[in-house]
Amino acid sequence: MGADLFDSLRLELRRGCLVMAVLAQLRTEHYGYTLKKDLADQGMDIDEGTLYPLLRRLESQGLLVSEWREQDKRNKRFYRLSPDGKRVLKELLAEWQTINAAVSRIAGSRSVA
Amino acid sequence: MRPFERYVWWLRLFLPNDQRDDIVRELTEEFRSQVADREEAVGRPLTDDEQSGILAGFGHPLALAARYRPQRYLVGPVLFPLYVPVLAATLGILAALRVVSIAVIVASGASRAEVGGELAHLWTTAVATFAWITIAFACFDRMTGAGAQQHSPGARRPCAAVAGELATAAVSAALRDVRHRARTLQNVAAGTRPDRTSLSAFVVNLAISAWWLLALKMPALMFIGGASTLAWGPDMARLYPALAVSQLACLSRQALRLAARPDPRLDGVLRLVALAGGVAFMYLVATAGHQWVVWRHPGEPHVPQLLVLIDGIVGIAFSAAAAVAALSVAWRVVRGVSRRQMHAIMTSVALLLAAATSIHAR
Numbered sequence: 001m002g003a004d005l006f007d008s009l010r011l012e013l014r015r016g017c018l019v020m021a022v023l024a025q026l027r028t029e030h031y032g033y034t035l036k037k038d039l040a041d042q043g044m045d046i047d048e049g050t051l052y053p054l055l056r057r058l059e060s061q062g063l064l065v066s067e068w069r070e071q072d073k074r075n076k077r078f079y080r081l082s083p084d085g086k087r088v089l090k091e092l093l094a095e096w097q098t099i100n101a102a103v104s105r106i107a108g109s110r111s112v113a
Numbered sequence: 114m115r116p117f118e119r120y121v122w123w124l125r126l127f128l129p130n131d132q133r134d135d136i137v138r139e140l141t142e143e144f145r146s147q148v149a150d151r152e153e154a155v156g157r158p159l160t161d162d163e164q165s166g167i168l169a170g171f172g173h174p175l176a177l178a179a180r181y182r183p184q185r186y187l188v189g190p191v192l193f194p195l196y197v198p199v200l201a202a203t204l205g206i207l208a209a210l211r212v213v214s215i216a217v218i219v220a221s222g223a224s225r226a227e228v229g230g231e232l233a234h235l236w237t238t239a240v241a242t243f244a245w246i247t248i249a250f251a252c253f254d255r256m257t258g259a260g261a262q263q264h265s266p267g268a269r270r271p272c273a274a275v276a277g278e279l280a281t282a283a284v285s286a287a288l289r290d291v292r293h294r295a296r297t298l299q300n301v302a303a304g305t306r307p308d309r310t311s312l313s314a315f316v317v318n319l320a321i322s323a324w325w326l327l328a329l330k331m332p333a334l335m336f337i338g339g340a341s342t343l344a345w346g347p348d349m350a351r352l353y354p355a356l357a358v359s360q361l362a363c364l365s366r367q368a369l370r371l372a373a374r375p376d377p378r379l380d381g382v383l384r385l386v387a388l389a390g391g392v393a394f395m396y397l398v399a400t401a402g403h404q405w406v407v408w409r410h411p412g413e414p415h416v417p418q419l420l421v422l423i424d425g426i427v428g429i430a431f432s433a434a435a436a437v438a439a440l441s442v443a444w445r446v447v448r449g450v451s452r453r454q455m456h457a458i459m460t461s462v463a464l465l466l467a468a469a470t471s472i473h474a475r
Contacts, residue, residue: 031142032139032142032143033142033143033146033147036143047170047171047172048140048143048170048171048172049170049171049172049176049177049180050180052136052139052140052143053177053180053181056132056136056181074142074145075138075142076142077138077139077142
């Protein structure tokens with residue numbers, strides 16, 4: 001099996017997780033740069049080319065709200081979860097727990113290696 | 114120009130117009146934050162190479178801009194499994210018919226130039242067929258919202274606009290057809306002997322007409338394996354006589370022109386029959402209840418999406434054909450009127466078709 005296939009599968013796996021991680025991190029207000037740093041500090045690296053379009057998409061879907069505000073003499077765009085975003089995040093986390101438990105049971109019951 | 118300015122210059126070219134300034138403003142802030150952090154860490158201004166290194170994390174401007182746009186497909190994943198076999202089958206049938214046509218030409222002792230012309234025609238026919246089928250599927254994809262998951266919420270286009278495009282394309286095709294027919298009529302009037310290309314065109318049309326008219330009575334010829342669950346609906350049964358009369362009259366006229374001295378009176382009668390068939394065809398399409406294809410198992414509560422798709426495609430195809438027929442009638446009725454008047458008539462027909470298709474789609 002080639003490395004390309006693994007990378008492709010890994011990306012697929014990460015895609016859904018990234019949405020959940022970003023939503024969860026935005027329970028408290030962040031602007032793009034600090035959000036990226038906080039996610040990286042917790043082990044979820046995400047590049048700018050992925051993060052900013054994702055924020056824009058989540059906002060257009062009504063899951064985030066944003067506003068431009070001055071901080072440290074610079075204008076920054078701050079994002080936070082919308083009420084819809086909070087509800088969706090709650091449901092996603094519950095779904096994630098179910099999937100995680102199921103995969104753990106399945107992977108644990110057979111030898112992967 | 115510094116690396117970031119250059120990067121932004123390229124990025125702006127590809128970003129959506131309505132978000133361009135806002136996105137650039139946000140990315141500029143991100144870039145400045147990263148540069149400030151690094152400069153604080155190294156205690157000096159960053160070089161151009163170091164700034165380019167930061168920009169590498171943003172990705173290529175074209176790739177980054179693409180992520181801000183909704184994913185777009187000409188034919189979405191829902192219709193694609195249907196699109197490929199339809200395209201392959203149509204191109205296969207056309208290629209087979211053209212091979213027969215070339216064989217007829219070769220057997221009748223045609224020159225190399227004539228055979229070459231036929232081969233060139235095969236290529237242009239294949240490209241035109243490919244384009245038409247793709248346009249039809251792309252229009253249907255947008256009209257039904259079959260690929261709606263892949264489009265942004267506002268990306269679904271008004272049905273009338275799509276139908277208008279179809280009508281315009283039909284008008285262009287009809288104009289080409291009208292010019293070709295006019296040339297043929299001039300040749301007949303001048304007593305010019307028909308060339309071998311006319312013979313091959315007749316053979317091809319005969320084969321297509323035979324298949325088409327038989328397939329409307331024997332669904333297996335059209336739906337192949339799907340004939341066990343699909344059948345032609347009441348609208349098709351209603352349309353069939355007009356279609357058959359019109360098609361047979363056209364074929365007879367074509368056969369007549371192959372004669373050394375075609376009878377002009379018989380040609381006139383056949384032309385009137387074809388015209389009457391065309392008018393009836395237009396009327397029947399305009400008043401159809403849009404039940405071209407039906408599900409053979411009425412007890413089945415769930416009508417499959419495929420049926421809706423096929424019914425829609427047949428409806429669009431007939432609407433386009435009705436537009437062509439309308440143009441043909443208009444051409445004959447108003448022959449001799451000015452080009453401007455003719456243009457106005459064609460525009461009206463296109464608009465009427467757009468409106469009819471829009472109403473049908475709703």
